Structures are given as C-alpha cells and as structure tokens.
Amino acid sequence: VTISAHSILDTFEALGLRNTRPRRLIAQRLAELAARGEDFATDELWQELLRVDPQLGRATVFRSVDVLVEQGVLDRVPFADGTHRYRVCGGPHHHHLTCTRCHQIVELALCLPEGELSALASQTGFDIEGHAIEVFGRCPACRTAGAASS
C-alpha cells in the first residue's frame, strides 16, 4: 500500500479541518507505515511520534485516527481475542484474515455473493449500511510454532 502524507492531509482539508503540526506528523508517520505495510495500535503510534515531538498529546492521536477511520483512510482491524489494530487501507473494498497467535493481517479480496445484501434488505426491511468479514486462523509460521509447543 502506498499513500503520501500529502494525500492524508488532503483528507483533513477536504473536511475543513486545519493543517496543523500534529496532523502533519501523523500523516507523515502513517505514510511510512503504509509503505512498510505495518499495522499499529493507537498507543504505539503516539509513542513513536513522541520521539519527534515530546509535547504531542495522546488525545490528539486518538482524535486524528478517529477521523481517518471514518474517512476510510484507515482500517480498524479486529482480532479474534477482541483486541484491534489499525492499518492504512489497501483497495477500495476488502476484508481481513488475521492470525490468532501473532496478529499478522492479510487483506482479502473475498466477499459475500452478489445480491446477498440486497436480498437481505428486502427480506428484513433494514437499510443496509455496511458489512465486515473477519477470517481467523493460524499463519504458516504460527502453525509450526504451535505444533512444536503443544
């Protein structure tokens, strides 16, 4: 996944949000994480940014992450154990396969069969707003590790 810090700042600007130092630092760091395909916890992101600016507030990071998740720039990826991490989004629509042991994340192209959701809408009367598919399992490395220790 490749995304520029600039385009993340554009996301803020498009919402009428100001171009501030904290948001610039966050955008830059996210661009780096995206390039490396790394996911992160909010607190980790904050800790890393503290090295650049020791004054940066934890709440500011939470506030920015919230905005970016809402705008679809970040994915909030839940794990089987109830925890979650964030990740710069890949394609326009995808789901995740996560390792129950090491929390590795793999983006998936699979989805529900065509028409399932519209059928659902007419059957239930719900206005369908979205959906999430999470697949859980053991990655190759952890399969081996698990077998060795059990």
Added chain:
Amino acid sequence: VTISAHSILDTFEALGLRNTRPRRLIAQRLAELAARGEDFATDELWQELLRVDPQLGRATVFRSVDVLVEQGVLDRVPFADGTHRYRVCGGPHHHHLTCTRCHQIVELALCLPEGELSALASQTGFDIEGHAIEVFGRCPACRTAGAASS
C-alpha cells in the same frame, strides 16, 4: 431460541466445572433470556441477578460468560460502534445483522460461498479456525425515526 437451564449446567459439567449456586442462577437467567430472544450486556446480567442474590460477584458473571462464549453457548455480537452484547446462540452456524441505531440483532443464515475458506487456506497457508460476518444497517423502525429527525 429455546435452551434449558439444565443443559447450560451440563456445559459446565462437561468441562469438569462444579455445579455451584452462581452458575445455577446464571444458567436459569440465560434460559429465560433465550426464550425471549433477548440479548444482554454482562453488567445488565449481573444487575438482574443481584436482585436474586445480592452477594453475587460481578467477576463471577464475567468468568461464566467467558466460558459459555468459548463453548459456543453464547454469541458475542459486536456492533458497528465497537460495543458488543451477548446472546444465547440460535442455530449451529449463523451471523448477525445489527441496527446501528437501536442495536437490534437479527440472526442471518447467509455465509461465504462454499469452498472460499478452503481456497483461502491453500492460497495463504493459514490454518483457518473460524470467521465472522457482521452486517450493519438501520432497522425499519429506526429508518423512520432517522428520517423524521434529520
């Protein structure tokens, strides 16, 4: 969904866990909730049980719910806003449609296409352990309410 308090106690027994007063109270209450199709938060369940036994500890309820989720007696149903509630499971395999406004829960029969998961396993090398599908939307009542207030 119909399940007897007795069969829930059997679930504990099958794990070698003792038949205690707190577990009996919890099993009975869950059977009632199942009959009514009601879902619940851990704290609500505790509050209700306090009326029966004011000595019952909050942690005990958490501990029992954990066991029952693990055993598949209860579903942990997540909502779009990151919260979750519990529910006595219906069929052997199903997913959920939840209302983003009132948190109503509907059990769904839909699932991933046949063979998707095995294809995934061979493509990724993961040992697939499970999956979850959550569909989010507005229930008929909340569609109307939302339209009226906006």
Added chain:
DNA sequence: TTTAGTGCAAAGGCTTTGCACACCG
C-alpha cells in the same frame, strides 16, 4: 481576530486480577 485544535490530566467504562474464604465433590 476568531474559533478550531491542542496538551494535559482527570475521569470513564469495562474487564481482569489477587487474595482469603466458602463450599462442592
């Protein structure tokens, strides 16, 4: 100059933990 944005610290919610006692088997 105006008001969104921020840093800080405190409060919140939900859940887990530690421990002495109770009680099931």
Added chain:
DNA sequence: CGGTGTGCAAAGCCTTTGCACTAAA
C-alpha cells in the same frame, strides 16, 4: 478434607472528556 469457585476490592487498559491555552486562517 482438598482444591475449585467465589466475593470483594483494587488495579488495568484503553479511550474520552473538560478546560485553558495555542495557533491556524
């Protein structure tokens, strides 16, 4: 009796909130 299970209260974790101050536009 022996060891699991429990109640209680404290601590944990992650996240949000309130508020005076800073700085973007």
